[in-house]
Amino acid sequence: MSAPVHKRRLSRRRRLVRLITGALDPRAWGHLLKVVNYYNYSHVAELRAAMVDPTANISPLATFANGRNLVIGARTTIGAGCYLWAGPNEARITVGDDTIFGPDVMVTATGYRYEDGAPINDQAMDEAPIEIGPDCWIGRGATILAGSSLGEGSIVGANAVVRGRFPPFSIVAGVPARVVSTRRIGTAD
Template sequence: MVTDTATAPMAETMPGRALRALVRVLDLGVLLHPLRMLNYYGYAHVRPRRLIEMGRGVRIAPNVSFRHGARIALADGVQLGERVSLWAGKTTARVTIGARTTLGPDVFVTAADYGLAAGQRIVDQVMTERDVVIGADCWIGTKAVITAGVTLGDGCVVGAGSVVTRDVAPGAIVGGIPARVLRMRD
């Protein structure tokens, strides 16, 4: 007897493939995941965004994450790229961004740090909150991190992937980890 080996294995596995696909689709975790995503979107974007002090012409990607929106201020023409995170402090520290400033994708700005005392779990320590001020007409490159207490002067540029831990003068171009002045915008 001659069998067609090219189609025989396909015919035998088609019901098995369909069944495996159906099991994956009907998995309870898969079915509940969209609800978890909606919940996250609500508390990380929609609800805090309503509390933000926002100027005219602000452009915000739909997947930007905010914490403590009442302490975030965005001036006219600010642009926030995909997956930007702006985290103001829980109690006092603010994040303020000046007019016409652009934050590239995956930029992280935080106005609070955990304590570092020995003998105590990090998450149990009191957070230190300090305002973050980003001036007007700045450009913050992809995946840059701006830490608590930093002030970026007007017109400065932060290179992609940089970690800014100190104040930056107006018009400075900074890069690296930690960020340092590379040159001035003259």
């Protein structure tokens, strides 16, 4: 077995020189401007266009598209890394009150066509509205596809792929998601 290798620590002076040269590098400033621009147009500007209740709690790491077609209800929580992409034309995403999105949830009201033989980038997109009822809980990494509807009080398991309509108080999981149980409200266990 070879001896452990230790990285030599930089002196304070060397670290200060590295910091100053990095701060003066125009490439660093260019990258910073790109990051700020991306954040502004994928989060700030889109949320300004959306109808968001002031009591909603939205992670600064969430990303939105076509905010004018986005409605977020009261006391809704949207976790880090979530994507809510409404349709560019009419496909609205509506999220009811008191709904919780875990981290890394993808909700997209659009999908590419792929049957006509043209490259994917050149094909038109289909779009359909998405409705997520009040008091729902969307687990980490779940994907909700165009045209889906979750009734009031529904729960979506982690990493599920939701396509279609589900009645109130459904517990759905899997790929594709299917009803695995029903939530019972107001009953003592």
